[in-house]
Amino acid sequence: MKKGGSIQRARRVRRPTASPRPTGSTVQAKVAKGRPEQARRAILAQWRGVDLEPLERAQTDAARPLKTVLPKVLAELGLEQRQTEAEVFKAWTHLVDPQVTAHARPTGLRRGTLFVAVDSSVWLAEIVGYRRREILERLQHSFGRELIQRISWRAS
Numbered sequence: 001m002k003k004g005g006s007i008q009r010a011r012r013v014r015r016p017t018a019s020p021r022p023t024g025s026t027v028q029a030k031v032a033k034g035r036p037e038q039a040r041r042a043i044l045a046q047w048r049g050v051d052l053e054p055l056e057r058a059q060t061d062a063a064r065p066l067k068t069v070l071p072k073v074l075a076e077l078g079l080e081q082r083q084t085e086a087e088v089f090k091a092w093t094h095l096v097d098p099q100v101t102a103h104a105r106p107t108g109l110r111r112g113t114l115f116v117a118v119d120s121s122v123w124l125a126e127i128v129g130y131r132r133r134e135i136l137e138r139l140q141h142s143f144g145r146e147l148i149q150r151i152s153w154r155a156s
Contacts, residue, residue, distance in 0.1 A: 041053050081109075084109065084147065085106075085108065085109045087143075088106060088109055088114065088139070088143060088147075088148070089105075089106050091139075091142060091143075092105070092106050095135075095138045095139060095142055096135055096138065097131070100123075100127060100131060100135070103118055103119045103120065103123040103127075104116050104117065104118045104119070104123065104127060104153075105117055109147075109148070112146070112147065112148065112149035112150065113149065113150050113151070113152050114139065114148050114150070114151045114152070115151075115152050115154065116151055116152065116153050116154070117154055117155075117156040118153055118154065118155050118156065119155075119156060120155065121155045124153055124154075124155045127153060128153055132151065132153070135151065136148070136150070136151055139151075
């Protein structure tokens with residue numbers, strides 16, 4: 001109907017396309033060449049009225065397999081170092097004399113130095129004076145000289 005004396009027509013708005021629409025002959029050629037995945041994309045582009053293949057490719061190219069990402073993430077979090085510390089802390093009670101473990105406990109491992117807290121200065125003098133070399137040798141024998149190069153004793 002007329003409204004205000006003029007006829008209004010609906011305009012068809014063309015959507016911009018990322019690339020030109022494939023024609024029917026293009027789709028048939030791709031199927032004939034044995035590329036059904038490309039033919040599927042071409043048919044979808046015809047049906048949608050726009051070719052979204054470049055956008056879809058951009059989204060899928062950003063995805064990477066977990067096996068390539070996970071080692072870097074674990075290294076950044078330092079989980080390997082924490083796991084090594086936990087193994088040393090667990091083995092401490094089995095490798096060291098029970099009298100010493102009753103008064104000393106490992107607190108950290110950084111750059112080849114194992115940090116151990118001792119509960120009294122008397123036990124600190126006993127361990128450093130008489131047992132330090134034996135403890136270091138046992139730990140190095142179990143974990144290697146590269147991992148534990150020295151022990152730093154502290155009274156807590």
